[in-house]
Amino acid sequence: AGLFEEGGRYYAFTRVIPTHHNPETALGYGVGHGGLEMILSGILALLVLSPESFTASDSVFWVFERSAALLGHIALSVIVFCGVRQNKKRYYLAAAALHGTADIPIGMYKYGAITLRTCDALFAAAVLLCGLVASWCFRRLDTQGYHVDSQKGKPGNGPPKNRIFSGQN
Template sequence: MEMNGAVASSAILVMGLVGLFSVALPLGLALLFRRRTGGRTRFFLLGCVVFPLFAMGLEAQGHRLLYYGVWSQALNSSIWLYALYGGLMAGIFEECGRWVAFRLGRRWTQGPGDALMYGAGHGGAESFLLLGMTMVNNVILSLTINQGGLPAVEELIGPISEAGMAAITSLAVTPAALYLWGAFERITAMVVQIALSVLVYAAVTRKSGWYWFPAAILLHAAVDVTAVAAGAFLPIPATEALLAAWAAALALLARRVYLQEKWKKS
């Protein structure tokens, strides 16, 4: 196998900065929410634990049970079915995780600021595990490519598959600015995660607010369906614009619910 060209130093720098941003964003929000709303750190940490447990643990097991045979073939043959399946699975598992977290933390909560803290932790774990770790891996591979080429990469990770070769080759041709879209996408995702946390918090703390839980599942699914379907047909800027619009709409809805919860506590 041969590979022409090295990874630009500007691309490596941007990858590193985006990786740092994936951690700085949730930590900065946690500090802001703690100071401005009185949200407590334990809910931030709870969110950091619940996301990998439900989204990357239990949901992954659900995919292993459901994603096979004729059903798998049907999903792979239609981007819309695939998007709907993925969106519903993510919505069900992540929102159930939120519901469990707020049920467990109900005795500790002192107000809706805890929902914001939880959302920063839930979205922060997602940010670090999906974006941060990817950027760390990319930086390591890029430096290895520049220092010793493919032989050095094979020494680091072992035999390179065809898919792995395509991913490695893309590092040498991807413009540095393109990685900034990853940071932008994490901002919109963080807004969505915080907004959904407020809705599920209201479902748990209000006797008459149960409907916010199924609403959160459906809204989560709708956002993910948009991400997958738009990503298949539209350029990155258009896809991110649609997701930003979703984030803004959910933020406005969550703000109204948050203020209602705040007035209820006062």
């Protein structure tokens, strides 16, 4: 899953939306990817299981797990985005490895090696690690003073002023 999803992110940032080099692009992509996954998994759960089979604690842990997954998708999108901005494919590989690390507890739970609560705790720890790496990547990108002209996709004076984010409504 990690290679496929991170490959999709890499493809999107390099081919589908290559001229959008502002941080909001990475955040929006992560929210869209994670949000769609959250909605589709919720619909699938409702179609497969009866509403009576859900307990309150199961629902709370499902929301916790899906929220953590959403944050993970945002973090992984930031990592791949920073790799594309710096033209370093190792960020893609790091994101794929982190994604795989986050998926390990899920596989362990499916084979009965750990409980659901342990799975959620390990998954949350992996997502926290993704967030820390994403934060490091983003800070490193900022400290290098790398600005990209969003109109041409080439190094320049930075993106044009955006009245929505500049406070000029």
